[in-house]
Amino acid sequence: xxxxxxxxxxxxxxxxxxxxxxxxxxxxxxxxxxxxxxxxxxxxxxxxxxxxxxxxxxxxxxxxxxxxxxxxxxxxxxxxxxxxxxxxxxxxxxxxxxxxxxxxxxxxxxxxxxxxxxxxxxxxxxxxxxxxxxxxxxxxxxxxxxxxxxxxxxxxxxxxxxxxxxxxxxxxxxxxxxxxxxxxxxxxxxxxxxxxxxxxxxxxxxxxxxxxxxxx
Amino acid sequence: xxxxxxxxxxxxxxxxxxxxxxxxxxxxxxxxxxxxxxxxxxxxxxxxxxxxxxxxxxxxxxxxxxxxxxxxxxxxxxxxxxxxxxxxxxxxxxxxxxxxxxxxxxxxxxxxxxxxxxxxxxxxxxxxxxxxxxxxxxxxxxxxxxxxxxxxxxxxxxxxxxxxxxxxxxxxxxxxxxxxxxxxxxxxxxxxxxxxxx
Numbered sequence: 096x097x098x099x100x101x102x103x104x105x106x107x108x109x110x111x112x113x114x115x116x117x118x119x120x121x122x123x124x125x126x127x128x129x130x131x132x133x134x135x136x137x138x139x140x141x142x143x144x145x146x147x148x149x150x151x152x153x154x155x156x157x158x159x160x161x162x163x164x165x166x167x168x169x170x171x172x173x174x175x176x177x178x179x180x181x182x183x184x185x186x187x188x189x190x191x192x193x194x195x196x197x198x199x200x201x202x203x204x205x206x207x208x209x210x211x212x213x214x215x216x217x218x219x220x221x222x223x224x225x226x227x228x229x230x231x232x233x234x235x236x237x238x239x240x241x242x243x244x245x246x247x248x249x250x251x252x253x254x255x256x257x258x259x260x261x262x263x264x265x266x267x268x269x270x271x272x273x274x275x276x277x278x279x280x281x282x283x284x285x286x287x288x289x290x291x292x293x294x295x296x297x298x299x300x301x302x303x304x305x306x307x308x309x310x311x
Numbered sequence: 312x313x314x315x316x317x318x319x320x321x322x323x324x325x326x327x328x329x330x331x332x333x334x335x336x337x338x339x340x341x342x343x344x345x346x347x348x349x350x351x352x353x354x355x356x357x358x359x360x361x362x363x364x365x366x367x368x369x370x371x372x373x374x375x376x377x378x379x380x381x382x383x384x385x386x387x388x389x390x391x392x393x394x395x396x397x398x399x400x401x402x403x404x405x406x407x408x409x410x411x412x413x414x415x416x417x418x419x420x421x422x423x424x425x426x427x428x429x430x431x432x433x434x435x436x437x438x439x440x441x442x443x444x445x446x447x448x449x450x451x452x453x454x455x456x457x458x459x460x461x462x463x464x465x466x467x468x469x470x471x472x473x474x475x476x477x478x479x480x481x482x483x484x485x486x487x488x489x490x491x492x493x494x495x496x497x498x499x500x501x502x503x504x505x506x507x508x509x
Contacts, residue, residue, distance in 0.1 A: 181456075184456075185456060185457055185458050186458055186459065187457075187458070187459050187460075190459060226457070229454075229456040229457050230457070232456065233454040233455065233456050233457065234454065234455075235485055236466060236483050236484065236485035237483070237484060237485065238484060238485045238486060238487075238490055239484055239486070239490065239494060242494065242497050244497070244501055246501065246504045246505060246508070248508065252436075254387070254390060254391060254431050254434070255390065255391055255393070255428075255431055255432060256391050256392055256393070257393060258432055260432045260433070261505060261508055262437070263501060263505075264437075265441075267482075267484070269482075269484065275439075275469075275471065275482055276439065277437070277439040277440060277441050277469075277471045278437035278439065278440050278441065279440070279441040280433060280440070280441075281505065282433070283441050283442070283444070284498075284501065284502075284505075286444055287441070287444050287498065288495075288498045288499075288502060290444050290446055290467075291467075291491065291494060291495045291498060292495065294446055294448055294465045294491060295488075295491055295492065295495060297448050298448065298463045298465070298488050298491070301448070301450065301463050302463060302488075
């Protein structure tokens, strides 16, 4: 879907959107003609909030109520914007350059002012937030949100008058809301620590390897 | 040190029986009991084995029971108080165990005692205990919202055992590089605390 393999060609380059432009984007392009820029920006703002996972139903209701544009046109514009942004944000900035993006949008006959607005969103400062949200919303296993611990020393037990044995109590809160509390013996703790250090080392090695240096 | 075994009626009875047992057989018995001392749930001897022991030691079922329980009790007390082998021998002689049997206890305790002590010491009882640590390092290449990632991700599998159940519950936790680093730093803090204890 990226344009890298097609960069060699000239006027028949496929767009960053692929060989076949998604229909909702084409339809949106038609409906963007004569659209007031302020209205465009309001809609764009609501769509971006939706991409960030926020609830934008209120905002959309307001736009639909006030708008001088018919509801049908509004839905085409919203659908197209959403799809366009999603596709653009999906490709890392190292692969899709701003100029190429703008050129591709010009090919779709999207008005220039709107291209600038789209572009500043995809390549501007909001990009980092949008990428962070994409990671969070993507499929994943729970991650650690909070880790608490304490070290106890058992002075005496029913089996040993003088035990003096340390142990560790851990409480983990995960991102899916679950909480786990468990004890870890000193030897198990060493095993855990060793393994985590090992994974970190492997990660570092992995990040240095050539496969990660391939620019695409 | 204070007496670790009080000479009660049942101890007296047990001692009488123990003194009649063949020395070699008794030594082997003690070793076996000591070996399994730290496993609180398991029976030291199966039904079958106990029946064989009854014959081998010429003891009836009750007498054998008493002997096994008493020997185990003596060893448990030795663990609890962490007695020295010599002291153990003296105390056993003072409750009228024959000197050869007292010496048998002393030798078995000297040989395997420290090991058992360490095992018992390591036995922490907690409702949930971390038993197993597994992991997987993945390189995430893409997902539905992001193409062309090259994101190393680790998944830790923590096997936590509930005290009252046989099952081990597996908790899967995902980490990015940064998250794993943060986790490791926390573990280092714990380690610093452990180090300050010694």
